[in-house]
Amino acid sequence: MTQKKFKYWTVSEIDATGVRGPHEVELQNISKAKYSLFTNIPRDYLKNLVEHSLGGKIENIGFNEDWTITIEMFPEVNIHLVYTYFGNEFGDGIEAEFKFLFSGERAYLIPGEDSATYIDLIMDFLERKIKDKEPFEKKYEEKTELMKKVLIQRSEPFKYLKEEDKELLAKFIGAKIRKTIDGWKIKKEIFPEVFIILSWDNQNFLDIYYSGNNLHKHISSYHAELIGIFMINHILRYITLTYEEEDLPDICYIMFSRIFTKQKDWQHRRT
Numbered sequence: 001m002t003q004k005k006f007k008y009w010t011v012s013e014i015d016a017t018g019v020r021g022p023h024e025v026e027l028q029n030i031s032k033a034k035y036s037l038f039t040n041i042p043r044d045y046l047k048n049l050v051e052h053s054l055g056g057k058i059e060n061i062g063f064n065e066d067w068t069i070t071i072e073m074f075p076e077v078n079i080h081l082v083y084t085y086f087g088n089e090f091g092d093g094i095e096a097e098f099k100f101l102f103s104g105e106r107a108y109l110i111p112g113e114d115s116a117t118y119i120d121l122i123m124d125f126l127e128r129k130i131k132d133k134e135p136f137e138k139k140y141e142e143k144t145e146l147m148k149k150v151l152i153q154r155s156e157p158f159k160y161l162k163e164e165d166k167e168l169l170a171k172f173i174g175a176k177i178r179k180t181i182d183g184w185k186i187k188k189e190i191f192p193e194v195f196i197i198l199s200w201d202n203q204n205f206l207d208i209y210y211s212g213n214n215l216h217k218h219i220s221s222y223h224a225e226l227i228g229i230f231m232i233n234h235i236l237r238y239i240t241l242t243y244e245e246e247d248l249p250d251i252c253y254i255m256f257s258r259i260f261t262k263q264k265d266w267q268h269r270r271t
Contacts, residue, residue, distance in 0.1 A: 011116060027116055031130065035094075049129055053214075055072075070176070074172070084097055111256065137220040138220065151206045158206060189212075
């Protein structure tokens with residue numbers, strides 16, 4: 001397929017919905033709600049917060065911005081929070097804005113729903129850290145009804161993974177992977193000292209756990225579940241791209257962005 005020639009994507013381009021798609025509007029609302037938190041924030045403080053708590057970096061990516069926070073969601077899937085302060089020059093009371101961009105060879109695979117939710121989660125993370133508040137929900141040992149449903153729905157495709165997939169899948173999702181006697185163990189660091197562990201066995205049982213020294217300080221159990229779902233979704237993308245000729249479960253084909261599925265011959269995904 002032909003990928004986009006430019007370096008950065010917007011969520012509407014990935015959604016293939018035009019300039020005012022629903023996720024673009026969602027991100028614009030996030031910008032309006034959160035930009036004031038960063039108006040007078042010291043650069044050194046922000047840099048320390050982003051590098052040591054979030055696991056990202058502060059940089060400039062060429063949009064005449066004040067600064068950009070770049071986070072790797074997965075290898076070759078980068079999210080850029082591009083902040084520009086312009087005062088009240090437009091007379092609308094809005095002094096600054098965030099633009100949210102995506103880069104990397106696999107950025108166009110991720111649907112806008114996943115990436116917009118991830119950005120919302122990151123902005124919540126930064127707000128809590130700036131306000132020195134801990135996560136509200138800490139029910140890490142429990143699973144919501146959504147997660148229970150996800151683990152059942154998305155388990156079957158794991159049976160297609162083979163021993164030779166171990167290193168390739170590890171690079172695809174940015175995780176450590178171990179082949180067990182009856183299945184797989186997959187461990188990914190999502191923030192510094194915050195880990196998600198997936199286990200799957202040949203009885204088609206998929207499970208998820210959370211661990212790490214910063215787990216209780218950095219992320220709520222609800223947000224940890226969401227990132228866990230994104231991780232499972234990305235594993236299904238690997239399986240779908242690797243075993244496209246197999247008769248895969250239908251759920252594999254709904255893991256991708258609209259810009260990607262429009263260019264694939266997946267008849268049952270066409271609307």
